[in-house]
Amino acid sequence: MKKTPTYLMKQQGGARIGLLAALGALFILYAFPSFVTSPYVLHMMILLFLSTIMGESWNIIGGYTGQYSVGHSAYFGAGAYGTLILLQSKGVPPWYGFIAGIVVALVLSLIIGSICFRLRGPYFVLASIAVAEIVRLTVLNIPSITNGAEGILLSDLPPFKLGETVITDFISKVPFYYIGLTLAVITILATWWIQNSKLGYYFQAIREDQDAAHSLGINLPVYKNIALAMSAVLTSLAGSFYAIYIKFIDPTTVLPLDLSVQIVLIAIIGGIGTIWGPVVGSLVLVPLSEALRSNLIAQGLINSGLVSENSGVGVFLKEHLAHAHVLIYGILVVVVILFMPDGVIGFVKKMTTRKKIERQGRP
Amino acid sequence: MTSSLFTQALISGILIGGVYALIGIGLTIIFGVMRVINFAHGELMMIGMYMTFFLFTLFGIDPFVSIVITIPLMFIFGAILQKVFINRIIGSLPQNQILLTIGLGLVMSNFMMLAFTSDYKILTTSYSSSSFKLGEISVSQPLAVSFIITTIITAFLYWFLMKTDTGQAIRATAQDREAAQLMGINVKWMSILAFGIGSSLAGTAGALIAPTYYIFPQVGSAFTLKAFVITVLGGMGSIIGATLGGVIIGIVESVGAVTISSDWKDVLVFTIFLLVLLIKPSGLMGKSRM
Numbered sequence: 163m164k165k166t167p168t169y170l171m172k173q174q175g176g177a178r179i180g181l182l183a184a185l186g187a188l189f190i191l192y193a194f195p196s197f198v199t200s201p202y203v204l205h206m207m208i209l210l211f212l213s214t215i216m217g218e219s220w221n222i223i224g225g226y227t228g229q230y231s232v233g234h235s236a237y238f239g240a241g242a243y244g245t246l247i248l249l250q251s252k253g254v255p256p257w258y259g260f261i262a263g264i265v266v267a268l269v270l271s272l273i274i275g276s277i278c279f280r281l282r283g284p285y286f287v288l289a290s291i292a293v294a295e296i297v298r299l300t301v302l303n304i305p306s307i308t309n310g311a312e313g314i315l316l317s318d319l320p321p322f323k324l325g326e327t328v329i330t331d332f333i334s335k336v337p338f339y340y341i342g343l344t345l346a347v348i349t350i351l352a353t354w355w356i357q358n359s360k361l362g363y364y365f366q367a368i369r370e371d372q373d374a375a376h377s378l379g380i381n382l383p384v385y386k387n388i389a390l391a392m393s394a395v396l397t398s399l400a401g402s403f404y405a406i407y408i409k410f411i412d413p414t415t416v417l418p419l420d421l422s423v424q425i426v427l428i429a430i431i432g433g434i435g436t437i438w439g440p441v442v443g444s445l446v447l448v449p450l451s452e453a454l455r456s457n458l459i460a461q462g463l464i465n466s467g468l469v470s471e472n473s474g475v476g477v478f479l480k481e482h483l484a485h486a487h488v489l490i491y492g493i494l495v496v497v498v499i500l501f502m503p504d505g506v507i508g509f510v511k512k513m514t515t516r517k518k519i520e521r522q523g524r525p
Numbered sequence: 526m527t528s529s530l531f532t533q534a535l536i537s538g539i540l541i542g543g544v545y546a547l548i549g550i551g552l553t554i555i556f557g558v559m560r561v562i563n564f565a566h567g568e569l570m571m572i573g574m575y576m577t578f579f580l581f582t583l584f585g586i587d588p589f590v591s592i593v594i595t596i597p598l599m600f601i602f603g604a605i606l607q608k609v610f611i612n613r614i615i616g617s618l619p620q621n622q623i624l625l626t627i628g629l630g631l632v633m634s635n636f637m638m639l640a641f642t643s644d645y646k647i648l649t650t651s652y653s654s655s656s657f658k659l660g661e662i663s664v665s666q667p668l669a670v671s672f673i674i675t676t677i678i679t680a681f682l683y684w685f686l687m688k689t690d691t692g693q694a695i696r697a698t699a700q701d702r703e704a705a706q707l708m709g710i711n712v713k714w715m716s717i718l719a720f721g722i723g724s725s726l727a728g729t730a731g732a733l734i735a736p737t738y739y740i741f742p743q744v745g746s747a748f749t750l751k752a753f754v755i756t757v758l759g760g761m762g763s764i765i766g767a768t769l770g771g772v773i774i775g776i777v778e779s780v781g782a783v784t785i786s787s788d789w790k791d792v793l794v795f796t797i798f799l800l801v802l803l804i805k806p807s808g809l810m811g812k813s814r815m
Contacts, residue, residue: 232623281802293795299788299789300792423627493628495624495625500625503618
């Protein structure tokens with residue numbers, strides 16, 4: 163009698179449960195604004211979606227293809243600026259203007275790719291940073307088009323028409339919630355597709371061993387460029403979405419090196435090269451930075467009685483912890499790289515398999 | 526543009542290039558010995574700037590004299606960083622090394638921001654804006670002094686690496702870590718030494734430009750990028766290359782600011798960087814010859 167290997171059975175069952183869980187989560191997320199109307203909670207959810215979109219997009223080039231771009235702010239900025247410049251100068255509604263962002267990001271990614279993919283490893287990282295810096299400085303120095311350091315402030319949004327429904331109310335966060343959710347689902351689906359398609363296998367082969375992939379007939383520059391282009395397009399969507407949601411962009415918010423690093427972190431902390439890694443990373447980073455920014459943590463420490471409010475430590479925490487979220491980011495990166503280089507997901511997996519091995523004895 | 530203006534820009538470019546060379550040499554030694562690209566290099570320089578600032582404001586020690594204190598302190602700081610953090614990721618994936626050093630840089634700059642706020646600090650000495658005439662050309666006095674100091678330090682470093690046993694051991698480790706280990710060289714100690722030297726050079730550079738530059742916690746990242754440009758231009762791992770690269774970048778910046786515009790000088794620097802990466806990624810002075 164032929165037995166299906168247990169590990170295969172487990173995996174299939176796991177996949178089915180995973181799919182059900184994902185669908186259930188999607189349903190809950192879809193219905194979420196009907197139950198929760200607090201703008202603050204919705205705002206948090208939108209930030210979560212935005213971070214997920216950025217992390218998943220980067221994951222395609224960084225996680226699956228193994229090319230660590232630390233210049234993704236360039237594509238984010240392309241989306242944001244492309245959309246808003248068209249809206250300001252030509253009155254094109256952002257619901258179509260985002261296409262301009264995509265085109266700019268696509269062209270940019272092809273230029274960057276053809277330059278940078280001739281380089282490997284650390285040299286590629288350095289080149290990607292240099293290109294992003296050139297983009298930032300250029301945007302800063304052509305105020306006739308981009309408004310320079312002042313940035314672009316969006317006053318009002320044209321109505322959004324989708325078939326019969328026309329949405330004009332953009333003070334409410336609900337439309338943005340659904341746009342964000344849709345985009346996040348699209349990027350997750352794209353990642354899922356990449357993980358399981360032939361194209362994705364090419365990407366992963368390049369990540370595992372460039373030379374071996376090359377000798378098997380994979381055209382390295384072409385597939386690296388495809389991966390970068392996909393990643394860039396999705397990142398530019400995040401940029402467009404950010405621009406119409408926040409309604410203000412300038413080079414220091416949508417184009418800095420910090421943003422590129424932050425995008426990488428989302429994926430790294432969750433677990434790179436996994437579908438849910440960026441989601442987990444967002445779930446860690448967004449609430450953390452928000453809690454720090456709104457002083458929840460300092461308040462919590464005081465309320466729990468760990469730190470007295472009037473002591474020097476309490477006053478210091480209250481005054482400074484709000485500015486410390488980048489510091490905490492930095493500490494997180496160091497801890498993650500040193501102790502769980504495969505991110506939270508990899509760490510959890512390692513722990514569970516270790517437990518399993520302990521329970522079952524050595525295989 | 527008059528030729529005297531050009532010469533003026535050239536001279537000040539060379540002078541600031543001396544400081545850039547120090548930053549570049551530090552980065553290149555670290556890369557040479559450990560194959561780790563230190564993304565926190567500019568932050569080390571920033572800490573050097575703050576040290577100098579406080580030594581001056583609290584104790585009245587002249588910035589150029591204070592390097593006697595800054596150098597050993599930064600050496601110890603760098604050695605501790607190496608022992609505690611960097612040492613664990615030698616030989617691991619380059620991206621992890623990059624992210625770790627980025628993380629360390631974030632911690633340093635934001636810690637300084639928490640401790641001393643992000644206000645710009647200015648270190649004003651009696652000679653901060655004084656200059657002397659050299660024919661038609663006026664030369665900034667603090668820059669000239671710092672250039673002399675960088676020359677002395679660089680010369681001393683050459684002597685140390687070329688002539689002393691420890692220096693030769695560092696170079697051997699850079700050439701081939703395993704072979705060096707087989708020859709009985711304590712490569713771990715060499716790594717600590719290299720990171721210590723690298724960070725004290727960055728700290729010295731910070732001290733030297735403190736009298737002529739704004740001091741704030743985020744000043745580092747611009748210099749980190751500059752340090753990469755300098756080392757890649759000269760050839761990763763080459764000290765002569767880094768010296769040359771520093772001076773070239775200094776000249777490009779200063780002459781570019783005069784001939785094109787100061788807004789675009791950084792674009793010029795990064796474009797040169799990309800061109801070097803494309804045309805000759807090994808840099809001016811080839812590969813890992815220290």
